[in-house]
Structures are given as structure tokens and as C-alpha cells.
Amino acid sequence: MSSQELVTLNVGGKIFTTRLSTIKQFPASRLARMLDGKDQEFKMVGSQIFVDRDGVLFSFILDFLRTHQLLLPTDFSDYLRLQREALFYELDSLVDLLNQHILEPIPAFLEVHFLNRNTQAFFRVFGSCSKTIEMLTGRITVFIEQPAAPTWSSNSFPPQMTLLPLPPQRPSYHDLVFYCGSDSTTDNQIGVRYVSIKPDNRKLANGTNVLGLLIDILLKEGFHLVSTRTVSSEDKSECYSFERIKPLEVLTMNSTPKLEAEQSQKKK
Numbered sequence: 615m616s617s618q619e620l621v622t623l624n625v626g627g628k629i630f631t632t633r634l635s636t637i638k639q640f641p642a643s644r645l646a647r648m649l650d651g652k653d654q655e656f657k658m659v660g661s662q663i664f665v666d667r668d669g670v671l672f673s674f675i676l677d678f679l680r681t682h683q684l685l686l687p688t689d690f691s692d693y694l695r696l697q698r699e700a701l702f703y704e705l706d707s708l709v710d711l712l713n714q715h716i717l718e719p720i721p722a723f724l725e726v727h728f729l730n731r732n733t734q735a736f737f738r739v740f741g742s743c744s745k746t747i748e749m750l751t752g753r754i755t756v757f758i759e760q761p762a763a764p765t766w767s768s769n770s771f772p773p774q775m776t777l778l779p780l781p782p783q784r785p786s787y788h789d790l791v792f793y794c795g796s797d798s799t800t801d802n803q804i805g806v807r808y809v810s811i812k813p814d815n816r817k818l819a820n821g822t823n824v825l826g827l828l829i830d831i832l833l834k835e836g837f838h839l840v841s842t843r844t845v846s847s848e849d850k851s852e853c854y855s856f857e858r859i860k861p862l863e864v865l866t867m868n869s870t871p872k873l874e875a876e877q878s879q880k881k882k
Contacts, residue, residue: 621649624662628669630676639679644704671699675708684711689742689788722746722858724837728825730850734795734807735821737828744787746835753831756780756792757808757817777808777817794819832856 622631638646648656648663657664665672674696678684693715700708724746727738741747757777782792794809796819808817809824811831818824829839837856845851 622662624659624664625667625672626669628672630672632676636679640705640707642704667702668699671696675699675703675705678708684708689744724832724856726828726854728821728852728854730821734793734797735824736793737824738789738791740789742788747788747790751782751784751790753812754782754792755810756782756794757810759806794821794824829854
């Protein structure tokens with residue numbers, strides 16, 4: 615293959631090399647017409663064509679040009695931004711495919727794994743939508759009970775306790791982990807972990823109470839309980855599955871820039 619059969623694009627700083635025939639898959643598109651050098655949005659920089667657009671989203675567009683299929687990650691949510699890029703490149707077929715995704719309700723799945731062991735309760739929340747996990751992370755605080763620093767005037771025994779607030783752990787973008795209940799410290803003292811979930815201000819150490827509050831919060835956020843199953847009866851491990859269906863909102867301007875300009879002229 616000769617170098618004349620290839621084209622290199624720099625899209626927002628990301629470099630792509632492909633066949634000229636791939637770019638010309640859709641002759642009526644703006645991409646197919648960019649090679650004539652008349653479009654000001656496409657600049658020749660050395661041997662590369664520079665496009666001041668989103669390079670990450672362009673990788674999906676190039677894949678569509680190569681395969682004529684729209685294959686996106688399972689957690690992909692930037693349909694509106696990808697559609698905007700498809701409109702810029704005048705790829706009508708891709709715009710039509712994206713319309714099907716945008717108009718369909720997008721379900722969000724969430725699971726709460728609850729393990730009750732002796733005096734401790736462990737929670738792991740997994741969600742298909744990372745924004746839901748971020749929302750819960752911002753609401754949940756774990757308070758660790760620790761002995762307060764002694765002062766010169768304090769001779770009380772046992773020592774006073776203070777609560778140290780910590781956010782739940784985030785193993786990944788899609789899950790969070792925390793636990794509550796009695797916990798033995800290194801010096802054989804018994805400390806307690808409390809969990810508080812906004813907007814409720816209570817600090818709860820009982821795992822069953824925390825589970826009830828967490829489920830109540832999810833129901834208020836639009837989730838509904840799909841199923842409940844016992845993972846292990848010996849460990850008292852349970853799994854609660856939730857689902858929420860919420861369509862994406864498409865925001866449009868109330869009037870076109872041309873109409874706004876005409877109204878401004880009339881006021882003058």
C-alpha cells in the first residue's frame with residue numbers, strides 16, 4: 615500500500631491513520647469533502663489534517679466508517695455529544711443510529727450486597743451508572759470511633775471518644791464499599807463504626823437499620839426493587855437488585871440566533 619492511499623488526521627491532539635477509501639465511505643459527508651482543502655475547519659499541518667474537535671469521540675466515528683456498525687461501551691452515556699460530532703461531520707447514517715439510542719429510555723441497574731457477620735455489617739453497592747455511585751458516595755459518611763486526645767485537665771476513665779468522618783471506599787467508578795458495627799482496635803479496645811446517609815442525619819451502627827435507610831434513599835431516587843436473593847445463608851449474605859428507567863433529556867434553544875438578531879434589531 616502506498617502512502618498516497620493513507621491519510622493521517624490529528625483530531626483534538628489524537629492521531630488517526632486510515633485509508634482514503636474509509637474516509638470516503640459516505641461521499642455526501644463533510645469528511646469525504648475535506649480532502650479538497652476548501653473547508654476551513656480542516657487545516658493541513660505538515661502531513662496531517664488537523665481538526666479542532668473531540669478526538670475521543672472521533673474514535674467511535676472512525677470505527678463506524680470502517681465497519682458500518684455502531685458499537686459502544688456498555689457504560690457509554692455521551693450519546694448527545696457523539697450525535698453533535700456526527701452532525702458536524704455530516705454523517706446522516708450515524709445520526710439516525712444515534713437517534714434510536716437517544717429516544718429509547720436508558721435503564722440504570724444497581725445492586726446492594728449486604729453481609730451481616732457477628733457484630734459487623736458489610737455493604738458493597740455496584741451500579742451500571744457511575745453518576746449514581748458518585749451521588750451515593752457524596753451522601754454516605756462512615757464515622758470511626760476513636761479515643762480523644764487527652765488534655766492536661768482530663769483525668770476521666772474510660773477516655774472520651776471522638777468520631778472521625780471518612781468517605782466510603784471506591785474500588786472502581788461503578789462500586790463503593792463500607793461497613794459499620796463494633797470493631798476491635800490494635801490495643802484491644804472496642805471501637806464502633808457508624809454510617810450516616812444524607813439527608814438523614816442519624817449515625818447508625820446497626821447494619822439492618824443502615825440497609826433499610828439505604829433502600830429508602832434509592833426508592834426516593836426513582837429506583838424500584840427488582841429482586842432479592844440470599845447469596846449465602848451461612849454468612850447471612852444478601853443481594854438486592856434495583857432498576858431505574860429514565861429517558862435522556864434533549865435541550866434545545868428556544869429561538870435561533872438569526873431570529874434573536876432580528877428581534878434585537880426591532881427593539882432598537
